[in-house]
Amino acid sequence: DAKTTQPNSMESNEEEPVHLPCNHSTISGTDYIHWYRQLPSQGPEYVIHGLTSNVNNRMASLAIAEDRKSSTLILHRATLRDAAVYYCILNFYNQGGKLIFGQGTELSVKP
Amino acid sequence: DVKVTQSSRYLVKRTGEKVFLECVQDMDHENMFWYRQDPGLGLRLIYFSYDVKMKEKGDIPEGYSVSREKKERFSLILESASTNQTSMYLCASSLDRGYTEAFFGQGTRLTVV
Numbered sequence: 001d002a003k004t005t006q007p008n009s010m011e012s013n014e015e016e017p018v019h020l021p022c023n024h025s026t027i028s029g030t031d032y033i034h035w036y037r038q039l040p041s042q043g044p045e046y047v048i049h050g051l052t053s054n055v056n057n058r059m060a061s062l063a064i065a066e067d068r069k070s071s072t073l074i075l076h077r078a079t080l081r082d083a084a085v086y087y088c089i090l091n092f093y094n095q096g097g098k099l100i101f102g103q104g105t106e107l108s109v110k111p
Numbered sequence: 112d113v114k115v116t117q118s119s120r121y122l123v124k125r126t127g128e129k130v131f132l133e134c135v136q137d138m139d140h141e142n143m144f145w146y147r148q149d150p151g152l153g154l155r156l157i158y159f160s161y162d163v164k165m166k167e168k169g170d171i172p173e174g175y176s177v178s179r180e181k182k183e184r185f186s187l188i189l190e191s192a193s194t195n196q197t198s199m200y201l202c203a204s205s206l207d208r209g210y211t212e213a214f215f216g217q218g219t220r221l222t223v224v
Contacts, residue, residue: 036213043215044154044201044203044215045215046212046213091208095208097159097205098159098167099156099205101146101155102153
């Protein structure tokens with residue numbers, strides 16, 4: 001199964017943009033790129049997903065490289081509530097939608 | 112709102128016991144998943160199911176089995192609990208494969224003594 005690689009941790013200042021990178025060099029053409037985040041003592045929650053084109057929603061933006069081997073989650077203005085572990089994962093369409101999580105990036109936000 | 116409900120938030124069982132972890136979703140989702148989460152190891156997929164009575168092994172199925180007799184319910188079974196199965200267990204569901212988001216339950220903290 002294709003895997004994702006993320007930095008273990010990142011720091012940001014409040015109200016500044018945050019760019020969280022993810023490498024998925026062995027992604028196949030039908031795999032969707034999903035991002036989830038997990039706040040302390042909670043289950044993961046969905047943030048955003050995409051296949052080829054960049055995506056925006058109320059929470060974040062997802063920028064996908066043209067060759068699809070990497071992607072970046074963009075939080076436009078970090079808040080203290082955005083401090084969490086962010087997971088970049090692949091949704092394996094041809095394997096029934098199997099979701100395999102990586103280690104994630106722990107984002108800390110400084111006031 | 113989609114709700115994924117796990118039967119227990121905290122559970123303590125003895126070594127060798129048969130343990131059932133139950134998960135119910137209320138949005139007619141096709142896919143359901145069981146993960147365990149351990150410090151430093153992230154979320155690891157145990158089993159998932161893409162239809163009633165269908166199941167697929169994840170990365171760490173050893174020591175576990177699953178049952179999905181009805182679409183809304185996905186059970187994780189520890190046939191003979193061991194101390195190395197002490198963990199946080201998370202259930203999730205999604206409408207379909209690939210392009211739909213997954214919803215997670217709050218988790219069950221299982222301690223095997």
